[in-house]
Amino acid sequence: MTKPENAPYGTGYGDAATYGYDVIISGASLAGSAAATLLARRGVRVGLLERRSDPEAYKVLCTHSITANAYPVLDELGLVPALEEAGAVHNDARWYTRWGWIEPRPASSGPELPYAYNVRRSVLDPLIRARAAETPGVDLLLGHRVTGLLREAGRTVGVIASTPRGEREIRARLVVGADGKDSAVAKSAGVPVRQFENARFGYLASFRNLPLPGGIGQTWFLEPDMAYAFPNDDGVTVLAVLPDKKRLPAFREDLEGSFLAFVRALPEAPPIDSAERITKIIGLVDYPLHTRRPTAPGLALVGDAALTGDPLWGVGCGWALQSAQWLAEAVAPAVTGRAGDLDGALAAYARTHRRRLRGHQYLAADFATARPFNPLERLMFSAAARDDALARHMHLFASRLIGPRQFLNPAAMARAAAVNLRHRR
Incomplete structure (x- = not known):
């Protein structure tokens, strides 16, 4: 009743x-x-x-991690001072691609890049x-x-x-x-x-005393595998691997060994062997x-x-x-x-x-089909690894401050084509 x-x-x-x-x-x-x-x-x-x-x-x-598109909501809620006091980390980031690292930086005469926070739940x-x-x-x-x-x-x-x-x-x-x-x-x-359907699976763990270049987040686009490391409050870094499901049998046989081996093989791999793992390795096979x-x-x-x-x-x-x-x-x-x-x-x-x-x-x-980059993505990612303005443009999209149409607008694609042409010459 x-x-x-x-x-x-x-x-x-x-x-x-x-x-x-x-x-x-x-x-x-x-x-x-x-x-x-x-x-x-x-x-x-x-x-x-x-x-x-x-x-x-x-x-x-x-x-x-909270992407920069949500910063106005945090501000309206009045949570920004409390997050800063709690040690939340500005979520600046760099991304590895086969063309090199995309490293967004503020323009010399411009404002700082938009950010929100990495903070443990x-x-x-x-x-x-x-x-x-x-x-x-x-x-x-x-x-x-x-x-x-x-x-x-x-x-x-x-x-x-x-x-x-x-x-x-x-x-x-x-x-x-x-x-x-x-x-x-x-x-x-x-x-x-x-x-x-998602053709990747994912596992993550938290580490303490895990230094990252620049002290900022790192993401690896390995096509089709993915990984990221996000520094959080209290000196804790969340490290995640998202491999193609073709790798799943090995992870099922030896989760810890496969996780650590995957991370060690990353370009500029975080030094996990000298860091302290403070959580179990957790994740989902189907997401x-x-x-x-x-x-x-x-x-x-x-x-x-x-x-x-x-x-x-x-x-x-x-x-x-x-x-x-x-x-x-x-x-x-x-x-x-x-x-x-x-x-x-x-x-x-x-x-x-x-x-x-x-x-x-x-x-x-x-992209969850674990396909390789398509032609437009190859154009934009390769150029962003070579051009500061396009790296900032990539940052706005990754922060969900602009949508796909703005990201792939004609001016941005024209600049990317010019950057890549100069690079080939």
């Missing part, structure tokens, strides 16, 4: 007998906590449900969750696992949650799934998912990319629940934060009943999500 829960409303929030909250969010990790904070600051009453009972819980399997998750919990208008409900949805006339109107006090119903104008790639909210709502339509009547999806990219690009954290911001901006007036139509607001969020991420996901899904 479920027990309805109708939390009190502040003045002007509508019918408390009908809705317990304006918005219920399932999942208090990055996307969910950011969405709760940003919605509540816009006058929305939010119930933030988290299945785990520990406020310090965090995601373990992650790149631990053990630091980031509790920090952003605490920010949500201290925001007026947010009720953080730990130990609340969504087990089903309340539906009326084809519309989601709340959730059924398993709690420490038993099962109960909580109603809301809008339910948000921020519960990851295996989203229970999306599955309960019957939101279809489109999957793209398909997937996309879901981010809205349905009375429902929205943010973060990995809506779209899971390829982990080799390290974009998941940034897109989680951005999608939370897009949702808050789109639905806040309508979900409180102050202005606008909620279905129209959800449609606007879906359009933004599709416009900003569809091109990136298309390229990522194509």
Whole structure:
């Protein structure tokens, strides 16, 4: 027997007998906590449900990197000073290709390159969750696992949650799934998912006292294999390998030996034999990319629940934060009943999500086939290894500050062709 829960409303929030909250969010990790904070600051009453009972819980399997596209979200959340104080590392990077290293540097008379942070999720998750919990208008409900949805006339109107006090119903104008790639909210709502197979697998581990050239992130494009090393807070470096699945039998036979041998063979390999490994080697053999339509009547999806990219690009954290911001901006007036139509607001969020991420996901899904660089990629990557302006252009794309069309604009391709022609001469 479920027990309805109708939390009190502040003045002007509508019918408390009908809705317990304006918005219920399932999942208090990055996307969910950011969405709760940003919605509540816009006058929305939010119930933030988290299945785990520990406020310090965090995601373990992650790149631990936030791309620069999400810096404005961190700034709006007021987290930049706290991240700096926690020792988060600016995520500058260089990339190895068969043509040499691409090393973005600021122009001599220009501003510094855009950045966000590399920071361990053990630091980031509790920090952003605490920010949500201290925001007026947010009720953080730990130990609340969504087990089903309340539906009326084809519309989601709340959730059924398993709690420490038993099962109960909580109603809301809008339910948000921020519960990851295996989203229970999306599955309960019957939101279809489109999957793209990933021809690579991945393993990572954390090391202490692992020096990197320039003290910045390193990525290796080995065609088809990949690897990266990201320095994080507290002197910890996350080192990941993403080989073609043809290498999988060797890794299954000897995970540690294969992992270490792979890293040792990298160009300018990090000196792992003199570093201290402080975690187990963890990873996934199968990690398909997937996309879901981010809205349905009375429902929205943010973060990995809506779209899971390829982990080799390290974009998941940034897109989680951005999608939370897009949702808050789109639905806040309508979900409180102050202005606008909620279905129209959800449609606007879906359009933004599709416009900003569809091109990136298309390229990522194509590259996840473990194919070699195509002609346009060979043109741009080879030129970026030889030209500072194109290296900065590559940095903007890798930071997801520009999309594929801007990255491959005619002026950039013309410059790349000229750079390569001069190089051949």
